[in-house]
Amino acid sequence: MDRISLLRGVLLLVFASGLGGCADAPGQDSGGALLPEQAAYDVAHYDLQVSVDPARERIDGRVTVHAVVEERIENVVLNLDRRLSVSEAWTQGRPSTPHAVERRNDKNEVWVDLDEARSPGDTVRVSVRYEGSPRVAPRPPWDGGLTWERTPSGDPWIATSGQTEGADLWWPVKDHPSDEPDSMDIAFTVPDSLVAASNGTLQSVERASDSTTTYRWHVSTPINAYNVTLNVAPYVRLDTSYASTSGMEVPVSAYVLPSDSSRAADALPGFLDQVRFLEETLGPYPARADKYGIAQTPFLGMEHQSLIAYGHDFTPGGLGYDAPFDALHFHELAHEWYGNLVTVGNWKDFWLHEGPATYLEALYVEHLEGDSAYHALTDYFRSRVTGGTPITRTAPTTAEGIYHQDVYFRGALTLHTLRYVVGEDALREILRRFVTPDSARTVPVFRPVTTRDFQNLVETVSGRSLEAFFEVYLYQGALPVLDTSRSDGTLQLRWTKTGDAAFSVPVPVRVDGETHRVSMEGGAGRLTVPGDADVTLDPKGWILRGR
Ligand SMILES: [Zn+2]
Structure with missing residues (x-):
């Protein structure tokens, strides 16, 4: 589904159901736990x-x-x-x-x-x-x-x-x-x-x-x-x-x-x-x-x-940002793979439709206009993340029960950050193999999928465990927050608001024009920086985090 004015729609829905006695309230929903x-x-x-x-x-x-x-x-x-x-x-x-x-x-x-x-x-x-x-x-x-x-x-x-x-x-x-x-x-x-x-x-x-x-x-x-x-x-x-x-x-x-x-x-x-x-x-x-x-x-x-x-109306844009292409058509078309070819078996995993469809818009912008346009669009996505809502659940959920604008934007930015963590080639391989596994290149295999399936593929392709990554970005409400301090020529970084998860997403830091990838094993990292150095955290905005 497209998403412009989504927030207004959600607010109206909350308001309407708050009135009580709404004729549409019972049953006007889809999915959830399947009746035996x-x-x-x-x-x-x-x-x-x-x-x-x-x-x-x-x-x-x-x-x-x-x-x-x-x-x-x-x-x-x-x-x-x-x-x-x-x-x-x-x-x-x-x-x-x-x-x-x-x-x-x-x-x-x-x-x-x-x-x-x-x-x-x-x-x-x-x-x-x-x-x-x-x-x-x-x-x-x-x-x-x-x-x-x-x-x-x-x-x-x-x-x-x-x-x-x-x-x-x-x-x-x-x-x-x-x-x-x-x-x-x-x-x-x-x-x-x-x-x-x-x-x-x-x-x-x-x-x-x-x-x-x-x-x-x-x-x-x-x-x-x-x-x-x-x-x-x-x-x-x-x-x-x-x-x-x-x-x-x-x-x-x-x-x-x-x-x-x-x-x-x-x-x-x-x-x-x-x-x-x-x-x-x-x-x-x-x-x-x-x-x-x-x-x-x-x-x-x-x-x-x-x-x-x-x-x-056969015009460019359509999704709230300036686009050099018909973004509305592109988004719906991307669902032919993410949504229609692979469909979530339960709406608790709804983000697997909207997150990739939204992220693919950024890949198309990158294809058409290059790196800075890609980052401009992911910056726009970031401006639309509310950040307090888990976008995946463990228990069966109805479609109305999970639908939220973060399913789109937080979902897309989870993939954007994943690209920094595993690398561009690996991310592209993941996006392709999830919908078109090697065994299905000749005949498409329409099938139900779960977030666990996606995580398994990410871990297979990247060769690393990303349990904490998915726990924090998908299942936890709050976004991770990066605490920093700088003294005696050292920049100290520490992830917070990550619950019990061993969250260790690395952080790009630019020091006097040169960008370093700071390892965050154990949730903390450090970088030597001269006292007068100009330091910028994550200058290109790769890492989805709260403030
Ligand atoms: Zn959609």
Whole structure:
């Protein structure tokens, strides 16, 4: 997700929930501890069909879940926002034998009775028909739902968002990041005058006699639930292709408003330059078997897999700093690797989406404009760190429970400091191998990941234990503070506010124009400095620390 005005969003959220009695409060969240009844099955495939009625701002849909049973179950439990009603449910593709459905609206759950228990290894197919007026997004993409906007020409312009609130805002789903289907089929039916774009590849466009058209899409890879997207407008489609470093020719489709088609066409080569940079940095574009795509949206942006939600008017910047490139697009694109190819299995590790996506912006600035531009941007990131909040937890956490601007900026600067500790080559190897391990260079491996996985790779590549580094930067609230004193020709340095961790991040110190790397083994270090020497701690700002 993009992050501009994030702090304001967080404050509004706190304020709103402080009022009490907020209609959205219970269940308007995603993830957390997985319900045992949901841990008991593994989704293999979703088949989602939705008819969209822009005039009434309603949807009418059906989902079929294909799952493999892992623990004995008597129900299949899905999530669905209470605003949407379930009219019927059936199993094994037999609508004539409806099954009991229980709504547990306090938790936005749908319990479908299977009639008879299923055992590990069984496959089960459950279908649910539903309808209603979904939550209207109060402030997309940060506070999501359906957005029913109008284009400048007055036509319907519809989009979905809901990373932290959950995909169950608009379709019945096992709404947890730990379980992605292996593939997905999506069909959207809209009035004839409109175009419906989604993830994956377009399979067919079918006109019906009732003045509607159905667009069928197929996603050939795993996809996390919040990435599943509905985009409707009188779009024009700009098609081209992109030569991936994998050797594949990747289809490119940009769904844009007719009035913006020429500006979009002008912007597209720059977007594909970004794809190339990220391929060279991280490995081949993950969704290459489907497409690279954007859909122009009435809100800023979201990393929807193979169809980025893009609402930044095809201009540079977009994320609160001056950028010589479209930073909004770049950030969402970076999530195709960090967020979509590797997805946190629990939101407690959310920083693994936003920290790398934000840090990669700095690497791109460095690629375009060099070292000083890189440091100027990481200085900007530093100005946005609040510093009192852990960005990783040990216990399962909901998306709303961890979402904070430090997940972006402290996460990014943790990688920036890690670069100083392990060296640039090692950091680049880590960033690449985490998403594209050597075993996955030919075929991308979409998978859930944890902070522990990341730490293990860092330690493997660097050949050193970094337990204290991760403990202090990710799990501890306070940032480490560097105490210094200077006397008798010696500069003494000591790390404080590092808890019980043996924090030993080295410190660059410039003495009369020459920069030294001061070892901090045991949390302390010293450097001989002449009495009249000009001394500057960390002159380039490599080390994330508090004051
Ligand atoms: Zn993001």
